[in-house]
Amino acid sequence: MKDIRESILKTDGDEKISGQAKYVADIRMANMQHAITKRSTIACGEIKNISYPELPEGYFIVDHRDVPGLNVVKIIFDDMPVFTEKAITYLHEPILLVVGPNKEKVKEIVNNIQIEYIEKEATFEWKNSAVQYHFDKGLGKSIFENADKIIEYDYETGYQEQAYIEPQGFIGYLEGKDKVTLIGSIQCPYYVKNAVIQVLNATEENVRVIQPSVGGAFGGKEEFPSLMACQLACAVKKVKKPIQLIYEREEDMLVTTKRHPARIRFSAALNKEREILGFKIYCAIDAGANIGLSGVVLSRALIAGTGAYTIDNLDCSGDVFITNTVPNGAFRGFGAPQMYFAVEMFMEHIALDLGIDSLAFRRKYLAKQNDLTSTSGTFRDPIIMNEMIEKGMEISDYKKKRIEYSKEKSTKGIGMSFFFHGCGFTGSGEATHIKAKVRLKKDKDNTVYILVAAVDMGQGIRTTLRKVVAQILEIPIDNVIFDFPDTDKVPDSGPTVASRTMMIVGGLIGRAAKEMKKRWTETEFIVEKIYEQPEYIKYNDETFRGDAYPAYSWGVNIVEVDVNPVTYQPKILNTWSVYDIGKSIDDRIVLGQADGGLTQGIAYGYLEVMNHVKGVIKQKNMTDYIIPTAMDTGNMETVIYENPYAFGPYGAKGVGELTLVGGAPAVVYAIEQAINKRIHKIPATPEYILEMMNDGKNRL
Amino acid sequence: MAKIDFRLNGVPVSIETQLNRRLLDVLHEDFDLIGIKEGCGEGECGACAVLFDHEIINSCSVPIANCANKDIVTIEGFSNTSRYKILKDAFEEEGAVQCGFCTPGMMIAAESLLNKNPKPTTEEIKIGLSGNLCRCTGYNMIIKAIQRAAKVGEGKW
Numbered sequence: 130m131k132d133i134r135e136s137i138l139k140t141d142g143d144e145k146i147s148g149q150a151k152y153v154a155d156i157r158m159a160n161m162q163h164a165i166t167k168r169s170t171i172a173c174g175e176i177k178n179i180s181y182p183e184l185p186e187g188y189f190i191v192d193h194r195d196v197p198g199l200n201v202v203k204i205i206f207d208d209m210p211v212f213t214e215k216a217i218t219y220l221h222e223p224i225l226l227v228v229g230p231n232k233e234k235v236k237e238i239v240n241n242i243q244i245e246y247i248e249k250e251a252t253f254e255w256k257n258s259a260v261q262y263h264f265d266k267g268l269g270k271s272i273f274e275n276a277d278k279i280i281e282y283d284y285e286t287g288y289q290e291q292a293y294i295e296p297q298g299f300i301g302y303l304e305g306k307d308k309v310t311l312i313g314s315i316q317c318p319y320y321v322k323n324a325v326i327q328v329l330n331a332t333e334e335n336v337r338v339i340q341p342s343v344g345g346a347f348g349g350k351e352e353f354p355s356l357m358a359c360q361l362a363c364a365v366k367k368v369k370k371p372i373q374l375i376y377e378r379e380e381d382m383l384v385t386t387k388r389h390p391a392r393i394r395f396s397a398a399l400n401k402e403r404e405i406l407g408f409k410i411y412c413a414i415d416a417g418a419n420i421g422l423s424g425v426v427l428s429r430a431l432i433a434g435t436g437a438y439t440i441d442n443l444d445c446s447g448d449v450f451i452t453n454t455v456p457n458g459a460f461r462g463f464g465a466p467q468m469y470f471a472v473e474m475f476m477e478h479i480a481l482d483l484g485i486d487s488l489a490f491r492r493k494y495l496a497k498q499n500d501l502t503s504t505s506g507t508f509r510d511p512i513i514m515n516e517m518i519e520k521g522m523e524i525s526d527y528k529k530k531r532i533e534y535s536k537e538k539s540t541k542g543i544g545m546s547f548f549f550h551g552c553g554f555t556g557s558g559e560a561t562h563i564k565a566k567v568r569l570k571k572d573k574d575n576t577v578y579i580l581v582a583a584v585d586m587g588q589g590i591r592t593t594l595r596k597v598v599a600q601i602l603e604i605p606i607d608n609v610i611f612d613f614p615d616t617d618k619v620p621d622s623g624p625t626v627a628s629r630t631m632m633i634v635g636g637l638i639g640r641a642a643k644e645m646k647k648r649w650t651e652t653e654f655i656v657e658k659i660y661e662q663p664e665y666i667k668y669n670d671e672t673f674r675g676d677a678y679p680a681y682s683w684g685v686n687i688v689e690v691d692v693n694p695v696t697y698q699p700k701i702l703n704t705w706s707v708y709d710i711g712k713s714i715d716d717r718i719v720l721g722q723a724d725g726g727l728t729q730g731i732a733y734g735y736l737e738v739m740n741h742v743k744g745v746i747k748q749k750n751m752t753d754y755i756i757p758t759a760m761d762t763g764n765m766e767t768v769i770y771e772n773p774y775a776f777g778p779y780g781a782k783g784v785g786e787l788t789l790v791g792g793a794p795a796v797v798y799a800i801e802q803a804i805n806k807r808i809h810k811i812p813a814t815p816e817y818i819l820e821m822m823n824d825g826k827n828r829l
Numbered sequence: 830m831a832k833i834d835f836r837l838n839g840v841p842v843s844i845e846t847q848l849n850r851r852l853l854d855v856l857h858e859d860f861d862l863i864g865i866k867e868g869c870g871e872g873e874c875g876a877c878a879v880l881f882d883h884e885i886i887n888s889c890s891v892p893i894a895n896c897a898n899k900d901i902v903t904i905e906g907f908s909n910t911s912r913y914k915i916l917k918d919a920f921e922e923e924g925a926v927q928c929g930f931c932t933p934g935m936m937i938a939a940e941s942l943l944n945k946n947p948k949p950t951t952e953e954i955k956i957g958l959s960g961n962l963c964r965c966t967g968y969n970m971i972i973k974a975i976q977r978a979a980k981v982g983e984g985k986w
Contacts, residue, residue: 142921145929146936148864148904155863292964294868294876295930344866344930345964378869587928587965717924721966725927728967751873751962759958759968 133600133779134769136717139592140606141342141585150342153298153314158371161300163232164191164364165239166374168221168384172453172744173251175215176224182241188229190242191364198330202359203323204352206420209456211328211359217246219418219453220744221384226360228368251453251744255392255413260424260449262431264673266505267442272407276398280479284395284471285810286793288739289388289729290748291460292756295344297385298375299357301365309362310337315354316346317624318582322616324355325362336362339615343586347729348459350586351626352422353386379749386458387739389414389426391467395475398442403483405494407442410434412468416449417456423449426457429555430464432677433790435503436472437514437547438494443503445673454744459626461726462550465790466733469548470811473794478807481829488531488545492518495547506668506676513772514547514683517707520768521545521685525705530689534802541702543689544798546791551678552774552783553629556670559679560662565633566620569598569641570655577602577645579611579638581622583630588785589718590630596714597635597778601642602649620657628783631714632680632774633660639778663776680774682787683709686795688731689763692803697815697822699735699800701763706791708767711774711782723767723788730792732757735800735813805829835896838906848894853877855893856903864904864933868962875961878934879903885941885960904933907940915982916940916974923974927965934961939975947986948979 144150169176181190193200193212202209213222227238273279299313309329315321318338325336338358343350361374376385396409412430416423431445460466476494480487496502498511522528522545530543553559568580577598585591591611599606612618622634641656648654668675687705692698706723713719736755739748748754773780797808806821807829821827834843837860844859853870856862856879865888868876872890879888880902907913916939919925926932935958942949942957949957954975955968963971979986 136924138921139924139926141929142926143917145926145932146917146920147908148862148866148933150929151863152866152930154857154867157861292962293928293930294874294962294964295866295928296868342930343928344868345928347964378871589927721924721927721970724967724969725965726967729964750871751869752871756962756964757967758960758962759955759972762955762968762972765967765969 133596134713134716136715137592137596139589140595141591152295152342152344153300153312154375156300156312156341158300158302160370162228162230162368162370162372163235164226164228164361164372164374165235166223167225167227167239167242168223169217171217171246171248172220174217174246174248176217177245177247180243182238184238188227188238189368190225191228191367192225195363195367196328197366198328202356203327204355204421205425209356209419209421211356211363219455221455223360226364228364228372253452253454253743255415255450255452257451258448259416259420259451260427262427263446264504265444266501266503267407269442270409270444272442273398273409276406277401278399279396280399280482281394281396282475282478283809284393284474286391286467286470287812288390289460289733289737290382290739290754291347291349292754293345293347293349296376296378296381297350297354297357299361300371300373301361302371303365303369304337308335308337309365310339311358311361312339312341313354313358314343314350315340316350316584316586316626318584318614318616319621320352320624321355321358325358328359329362329366337617340584340613343584346586347461348463348626349385351459351624353458378751382749382754383746384455386456388460389416389423389457391430393467393471395471397479403485405440408435408440409444412447414449415452415454415457417452417454419456420449421456422458425555426464430468432503432551432555433465433468434472436469437496437549438476439496439500440494445503454741455746461729462786462790463627465550466730466793469546469790470734470793470797473546474797474808477798491547502677504673504675504677508681510680510774511772512683513709513770517683517685517709517770521687521705521707524766524768525687527687540694540803541689541691542799542801542803543687544795544802545685545687546795546798547685548791549681549683550628550783550787550790552632552680552682553678554627555677556668557662559633559660563623565623565637565660566657567622567634567637567641568620568655568657569638569645571645571653573653575608577609579609580619581634581638582614582616582619583622583634584614584625586625588722589715593631593714593718594635594638597639598642601639602646628786631781632777632783635778635781636776679776680782682711682782682784684787684791686727686791688795688799690796690799690803692800697818701731701761703763704765706767707770708787709770709772710784710787711777712771712780713769714779714781716769719769719784720767722784724765726785726788727765727792728757728762730789731796734793734796734811736761738812738814801829833893833897835898836900838902846893848892850893851889852891852893852896853888856888862903862905866930866933868930875934875938876931878937878961880937880941883944885937904936907937912940912982912985915985916978919974919978919981923970923977925966925971925974931961931963935963935971939978943979943986
């Protein structure tokens, strides 16, 4: 039998290349109506009065009065209204929908609705903390009493926009009298379904969610679509016709969730031998106007606080700050990219302060099997980072380049980051919150159906999940069907997030396939599997103590840059990556994740600029918000290491987020070397680099 | 409203429409050509790219008024050619497709590039693709796909 990692052609390549794959905007329905959102023009205050133009026949206003159930979008922390009733907490907050047959007319009505506000002073400073976390490891901060030397630095990260090429969108319609069906560009069919049930006060049977082809998501379509779906569901109930709610790019960029800006302070206690005794880590993130997923993002950031290193004594704390800005949310990496930038730079900066070789210093603290994690859990599985680092250095000629580029006149630099990513939901999330359920169905004609709610948004699970089943059952992949998820047909296998799909959902599907194989002679049957946390995994969500993740994927990124000595524009020359992902289910698909994730991660570090001025996002389209083009990419090389995890299918762990989180520190290490200055903030734009160049005190 | 005649995917067509409508909307809505995707609506992302008298353009930036007597080819028309087949195989074999939303536009960009320059260097491919955004792949595999297509399809462009 072939090794499952041997690549096959993606099963949806044909329909996507020919343009015949249907995304939400490509779906036609008779009598389709258009919905456009009326939004606030202030960042903070109250609605005093709304005056409406006369509505032509067939045109509707849908607002908070049309919400039959709770006017709250069910996320994790339920503090976002579907339509605001009175209070305005950020600019462009949704107030109502206008719905009607002609889109231009709908736009005109939206523009003619006059809203008077009582404006209040908005808060943009990070001062209102809504969530506070704190945990210790070992002796906690008391270790600082024994310190011979303390080193402390601050780091800062900016917004990042997911910039999926397909904007957010839904179509909603009534099936029969009471049933609302929603087709949307989403990652999590059951998040949407459960949110709509609460808002409509509906039964399970009366809400149906279907996923079409999804044009990229990267976390941006995790929780935000629930808001749109709830609004649209209320509109469908009222208008009783099919309605399309599809954002144009500008609306998408102004109002959808982004990666949280963060400010991170690291302190290290060192002994006389210049060894690290412990860290104090403080992380603040800007949630925007609602908490939403921000608490979970902060916890993932803090858990990643020691990076790929083992630090025996820790004091970790953080705040989620509420400001009158657009709510932030999920984005590939989920708190880890902010923290990896900070911890990797901090390790480098400590070594520089101590005047010791930073690579040797960093390698000395690399986590090893059986070390305690930041949350005092255990790295149970083998860690092969040393081997991976050697491989990365070999293929990149790292040592030679590092010496060559350290010459005064060199405009080039090379940097290397170390990192891991916890696979699946944090802590007991999988076992208590998600409780994934999958089904595998065998038909009379020996066709097998994968019944899960996992979404293919480009990462390739329409191919890889089928591959797992076909390989275990030893049947052709064409005999394994995986249709687009439809909540009427598939169980809740959980959201398509957290690098969990192959490891958790694929793991369950793999176990179901093994059982199916034993019973293959039965003509027609269904195998169902429900996730059970491995018994040895114990975690306390309150105290942040125990095994935060069942498994970890590991990585090394090496980036080589040339920084233009006049414009200070960094150019990416080459990248090399080495990943331990347990087991590759399809090499070409994994390499695709590797290239794409690293490109996003590097761009987060030096290219992608988004900011707000008094709550106004200044980059509102793809012209203002620069993402990498083909011109911005260097040569990319990736090596995959196998290091199987017992409960993943064939040993597979997570891939998707791992490939992003190390990009920013790797590129910034390289830029630091090229410019001979330290960097404390990303994105490291030419403007920021110029500032550092002009800072006479700043030197490596 | 006015009548506009043009060639669409090799066939003469005629429509009555408002002259300020975007070519993108006319193709997507009136002709149901769903291979044209709207990514940004401002000529930046290339997801709506078509060939306009053999030149690549973003159909979101062209009013239908400018299309009279023009020759317009979309991915649907291009997919009937042998060059398409070579590019398609190369895209699949190199893993150039992830979410697929930018892919038809990338195919049009590749065709346009190879028409002008059948043996492009890596740098020339990057320049040729610079008007098409992809957020999934990091471009590496798309660049390799075009290199492969140029080699396999030598003499076709």
